[in-house]
Amino acid sequence: MFGRAVRLLLSVVMLATGLVVGSVATAGTAHADGCYTWTRTLSQGASGADVTQLQIRLGGYPGQGSVLAVDGAFGPATMAALKRFQSAYGLSADGVAGNQTFNKLYALQDDDCTPVHFSYAELNRCNSTWSGGAVAAATARSNALRTMWKLEALRHALGDQPIRVTSGFRSHACNDAVGGASGSRHLYGDGADLGAGPHSLCTLAKQARNHGFRGILGPGYPGHNDHTHVDHRGSRYWSAPTCGI
Numbered sequence: 242m243f244g245r246a247v248r249l250l251l252s253v254v255m256l257a258t259g260l261v262v263g264s265v266a267t268a269g270t271a272h273a274d275g276c277y278t279w280t281r282t283l284s285q286g287a288s289g290a291d292v293t294q295l296q297i298r299l300g301g302y303p304g305q306g307s308v309l310a311v312d313g314a315f316g317p318a319t320m321a322a323l324k325r326f327q328s329a330y331g332l333s334a335d336g337v338a339g340n341q342t343f344n345k346l347y348a349l350q351d352d353d354c355t356p357v358h359f360s361y362a363e364l365n366r367c368n369s370t371w372s373g374g375a376v377a378a379a380t381a382r383s384n385a386l387r388t389m390w391k392l393e394a395l396r397h398a399l400g401d402q403p404i405r406v407t408s409g410f411r412s413h414a415c416n417d418a419v420g421g422a423s424g425s426r427h428l429y430g431d432g433a434d435l436g437a438g439p440h441s442l443c444t445l446a447k448q449a450r451n452h453g454f455r456g457i458l459g460p461g462y463p464g465h466n467d468h469t470h471v472d473h474r475g476s477r478y479w480s481a482p483t484c485g486i
């Protein structure tokens with residue numbers, strides 16, 4: 242009886258595997274992407290999971306001091322963000338997400354959906370599971386993904402020079418070990434510390450104001466003279482006195 246159950250399970254698995262392979266083959270259009278493939282043009286008024294996927298990738302284009310909602314509803318703010326994204330990459334800024342927009346997004350993302358210049362490993366040097374923080378592991382990981390898309394926009398706006406992330410997600414244990422604040426956004430997965438490199442810490446802090454970060458802490462703020470911290474906390478708090486912020 243056990244053996245029969247195993248055989249049944251195996252046949253179900255094989256059937257499921259066949260179905261998966263079949264669906265991949267069916268979806269193998271010219272625009273198929275290892276992460277996500279959009280199947281319709283999106284414009285204002287659209288709603289759905291495909292809009293949510295678009296909004297995650299437009300998170301770095303909300304306009305100065307703003308944050309783009311990731312709610313699956315394509316409204317005026319999403320259209321404005323899309324136009325900024327299109328302009329930033331030399332596309333015609335029509336506010337409609339069609340093939341030119343999707344192809345640019347495919348070119349900008351890796352198969353794990355992270356933007357090409359950042360990785361989950363770079364945003365988490367604490368543990369491999371994203372667990373032990375202030376939110377569920379899956380939430381911390383998706384928060385980090387949103388931060389990476391904002392960083393990709395920041396990077397592009399600053400001339401496509403490298404941006405180095407020196408600390409991202411932290412479990413409580415990792416946060417305590419580095420003396421992080423008790424309510425640190427690093428515990429939520431969306432905090433990222435940026436080191437100086439091609440850009441000064443002040444350049445990073447100032448430019449970050451345009452890319453959807455509610456939290457910006459930089460030089461002159463206690464403990465932040467050797468990095469600029471960005472995050473998406475619930476309400477805006479920007480402080481980098483040395484930079485005039």
Ligand SMILES: [Zn+2]
Binds near residue numbers: 408433470
């Ligand atoms: Zn930090």
